Amino acid sequence: MKKCRELLIGEGHRVRAAESVEEALDIIQKHPGDVEIMLLSLELPGWGGMTLIKTLQKARREILIMTISANCGEEAMEAMHAGAYDCIRKSFTTDRFWTKMNRAIEAFRLRRQLDILTRQRQAALTHVRRDENLLSILQSFTDAFVVTDWQTNIVLFNEKAASMFDLTREKALGRSISVCIRSDELLSFFVRAMKSDSTLASLMVGEEPVVQVGGKDLRVHVDPVKNEAGTVIGAAGLFHDVSTASAMDRLKSDFFSMVSHELKSPLSSLLMQISVVLDGLAGDLTSKQSDLLGKAKEKTKGMITLVNDILDYRRIQEGKSIQNIENLDLAEILKRTVELMRLSAEEKGLSLTCEIAEGLPSFSGDRGGMEAVFVNLISNSIRGNVNMSLSKAGRDIRFKVVDNGIGIPPEGIDRVFEKFYRIKTQETKSISGSGLGLSIVKGIVDAHNGSIHAESQAGKGATFTVSLPVGE
Amino acid sequence: MKKVLLVDDDVEFCEATKLLLESKGYDVILAYDGKEGLEKVRAEKPDLVILDVMMPEMNGYDVCVVLKADMELKKTPVILLTAVDQALFKTTYTKVMGCMTEADDYIAKPVEPEELLKRMKDLPSKD
Numbered sequence: 001m002k003k004c005r006e007l008l009i010g011e012g013h014r015v016r017a018a019e020s021v022e023e024a025l026d027i028i029q030k031h032p033g034d035v036e037i038m039l040l041s042l043e044l045p046g047w048g049g050m051t052l053i054k055t056l057q058k059a060r061r062e063i064l065i066m067t068i069s070a071n072c073g074e075e076a077m078e079a080m081h082a083g084a085y086d087c088i089r090k091s092f093t094t095d096r097f098w099t100k101m102n103r104a105i106e107a108f109r110l111r112r113q114l115d116i117l118t119r120q121r122q123a124a125l126t127h128v129r130r131d132e133n134l135l136s137i138l139q140s141f142t143d144a145f146v147v148t149d150w151q152t153n154i155v156l157f158n159e160k161a162a163s164m165f166d167l168t169r170e171k172a173l174g175r176s177i178s179v180c181i182r183s184d185e186l187l188s189f190f191v192r193a194m195k196s197d198s199t200l201a202s203l204m205v206g207e208e209p210v211v212q213v214g215g216k217d218l219r220v221h222v223d224p225v226k227n228e229a230g231t232v233i234g235a236a237g238l239f240h241d242v243s244t245a246s247a248m249d250r251l252k253s254d255f256f257s258m259v260s261h262e263l264k265s266p267l268s269s270l271l272m273q274i275s276v277v278l279d280g281l282a283g284d285l286t287s288k289q290s291d292l293l294g295k296a297k298e299k300t301k302g303m304i305t306l307v308n309d310i311l312d313y314r315r316i317q318e319g320k321s322i323q324n325i326e327n328l329d330l331a332e333i334l335k336r337t338v339e340l341m342r343l344s345a346e347e348k349g350l351s352l353t354c355e356i357a358e359g360l361p362s363f364s365g366d367r368g369g370m371e372a373v374f375v376n377l378i379s380n381s382i383r384g385n386v387n388m389s390l391s392k393a394g395r396d397i398r399f400k401v402v403d404n405g406i407g408i409p410p411e412g413i414d415r416v417f418e419k420f421y422r423i424k425t426q427e428t429k430s431i432s433g434s435g436l437g438l439s440i441v442k443g444i445v446d447a448h449n450g451s452i453h454a455e456s457q458a459g460k461g462a463t464f465t466v467s468l469p470v471g472e
Numbered sequence: 473m474k475k476v477l478l479v480d481d482d483v484e485f486c487e488a489t490k491l492l493l494e495s496k497g498y499d500v501i502l503a504y505d506g507k508e509g510l511e512k513v514r515a516e517k518p519d520l521v522i523l524d525v526m527m528p529e530m531n532g533y534d535v536c537v538v539l540k541a542d543m544e545l546k547k548t549p550v551i552l553l554t555a556v557d558q559a560l561f562k563t564t565y566t567k568v569m570g571c572m573t574e575a576d577d578y579i580a581k582p583v584e585p586e587e588l589l590k591r592m593k594d595l596p597s598k599d
Binding site for chain 2: 260264265269272273279282304
């Protein structure tokens with residue numbers, strides 16, 4: 001110990017000496033912050049050294065402890081477990097001593113630096129609480145607002161947040177958001193926001209998830225808070241209560257199914273009545289009557305399609321087009337759909353041909369959705385002869401529909417998948433439709449991670465190609 | 473001659489469908505709500521029941537459940553006919569409810585006359 005003291009003083013360090021645990025503690029208490037590094041002999045009587053290490057650790061004293069022992073054996077290891085930094089052999093050489101001590105001094109400086117940074121981080125956010133102007137601005141927000149430090153402890157919140165999450169200053173300030181607002185989902189957003197350089201955070205860009213907290217639907221937006229140096233010092237979350245909007249959404253959904261029933265029931269009745277009269281089951285018809293009723297039947301069917309299209313479209317918007325994923329045999333579904341459509345093609349004197357490759361892999365998708373894709377694309381093309389093919393193309397199953405109908409004018413090609421878009425030309429005047437069919441198809445294809453595109457030369461027909469990815 | 477009971481609260485639909493079915497040789501009985509439908513199943517013992525789903529008094533699902541729980545009537549084929557959902561996107565709701573009631577078939581409204589006749593023919597017979 002004497003040698004240590006000489007060496008240290010020789011290099012200009014200040015040294016205090018203590019002969020017992022009590023004396024050491026006394027010095028530390030009397031000169032807080034003065035003791036930076038402690039050299040501690042593990043040969044103090046009665047495990048005194050260990051007791052001292054543990055006491056200092058408990059008191060969170062920022063003192064770096066170097067132990068000195070005969071062979072740096074088991075006891076030294078134990079001391080290091082308890083919080084000591086390193087051990088110096090009692091029989092040290094000067095070189096050896098300085099190697100270890102310089103490393104310890106460096107470590108102490110680093111620790112202190114880190115500590116200062118940590119305090120600055122916290123202070124940067126806590127002093128915001130004292131800024132009156134800023135506070136009143138925050139209070140005026142209609143959305144709830146919560147700021148945490150980088151360890152997700154709440155440092156600031158506004159009135160709205162207080163009532164939304166039942167927070168009080170006493171209960172919430174300085175405590176973790178996970179304790180005050182019991183929502184792991186919410187916590188994860190704060191944690192993710194602060195990892196702004198990671199890929200996790202980049203996933204969040206532009207995403208405003210709705211989270212359920214305490215029976216409320218909240219739209220959450222969390223951003224990292226950075227200081228002037230660009231270091232993340234916390235996160236700020238904005239919560240918008242969308243419970244009413246969600247309720248409206250459900251109401252809208254109910255409304256749609258009500259409309260669905262209220263429109264389809266009478267239409268169904270109309271269709272049956274017209275069909276029966278048209279078939280002569282209610283007495284003979286003149287040719288003029290047949291002609292008019294035939295047209296009435298077509299119009300009725302058009303209206304039914306319209307109602308169905310609106311409902312399909314609605315369902316896609318609600319993300320319900322891929323509700324039941326199962327392994328599908330697209331070839332079989334296509335064959336059946338083509339058979340169903342053949343009649344309406346033949347009525348128009350048009351041909352419907354279909355080439356299906358052998359041994360196609362199964363596709364995991366929604367059966368109803370896939371049927372709708374085929375039906376809509378085929379019926380869209382039955383303005384001319386239709387030629388279809390279903391084949392494997394790389395990792396995709398490709399469905400191609402080629403027709404030699406009126407085609408799509410160049411200005412329409414980018415817009416055909418827009419909802420309610422209909423090509424308005426002399427030729428299309430007589431074609432009824434909702435303008436939803438192709439946007440329904442696109443919605444379903446997108447939901448299955450597929451792609452669709454259209455090519456056409458006006459007057460020479462159109463080609464629609466759907467690519468559906470098959471998992472390897 | 474096969475006896476068909478058609479249960480639907482839409483009177484015109486009933487009348488028109490009756491004309492259609494009679495032209496194909498069916499004997500048609502009509503009922504305009506679920507309760508009346510159930511009474512007529514018991515009284516008339518039809519060979520086939522066509523049931524609308526959304527009806528006053530008792531809905532089609534419930535009628536079907538009661539009917540299929542009756543040892544004497546359970547073999548009578550039942551077709552559920554509904555506008556609750558549409559043909560292309562059969563929702564699990566309608567489908568599952570249909571299955572749970574053990575209906576023998578399910579047809580979405582509106583139905584083409586030919587389709588209805590075909591589906592009726594495809595059903596297993598009562599005996």
